[in-house]
Amino acid sequence: MIVLSARALLDLLIQDEQLLRMLRPYPIQQVHISVVSIGRAEQHIQALPPGDPSRSIYDSRLRSIVGTARSANTLLPFDWQTAMKWALLLPMQLDVLDANGNLVPLGDDSRQVVATAWQRALQLVERPQPYHPQLAPHGLSFLSY
């Protein structure tokens, strides 16, 4: 069972080949998506200029993904148990690489998705990140692409 990180959901929207290849063997019921990631993806789509035709394409794609997850019951809420895990992650120094290869702190909402994976014992699908080895001893496992 796996859950897509917020970044992986965006890569799914742009049909990243590496991600698609990795996800291909997984049946619908095994791929989960956090509502937090849905919100982040929506925010990125809304940030596109209103006249950009790509906006409606991404919007359709996101709705398709959400519809698939809803029909398979794999859309994950952010509940209080997850919030307890999130609270443990908040003070930690967790770094990720940005698009330019610079180290930046893992955002609070990305930590919510990590907490969701942790609470539900799901593998987090994400590109390799410097913070992964830090959380492995806590029982979190990652599926990189």
Added chain:
Amino acid sequence: MSDVMKALNQDLIRHDLDAALPRVVDVLAGGSAAGLGVREARDRFTQLLRDARAGQAQVVGSEEDGQVFIVSAREVTGLLAEVIETRSFVEAVCSGPGFDQQPDTLLQFEERPRSSEAFLPGGALPAMSRAERGTDGEAAAPYRRR
């Protein structure tokens, strides 16, 4: 009950429409010679339609030549469940709307700056001026973010 009627019953119980439909057509064409009268065949169809109305079977469509297809709702549900279980996530998602078009703009993920840093005590908050703190002996003015 005639042998034909028994066989037809078995076909319908098994939902084996491939066997049942030609048998009925044959009976209707052959009439009483096949052992099943038109009236019995009509009664059997009436029963099937009654089952359909009760949700035990469902009419899912017909063709121009008048053939009507009747299947069990339970079987359709089972088939759908089987398809859903075996369908891959990527296949399901990428067959949806929007994935048949190519966007010109690529979305690029960016981490949002950590909001908690703005509220960490001792350092992250901007220092208040003397006017904002209030003078000695006076109540402090409400903090306003600059």
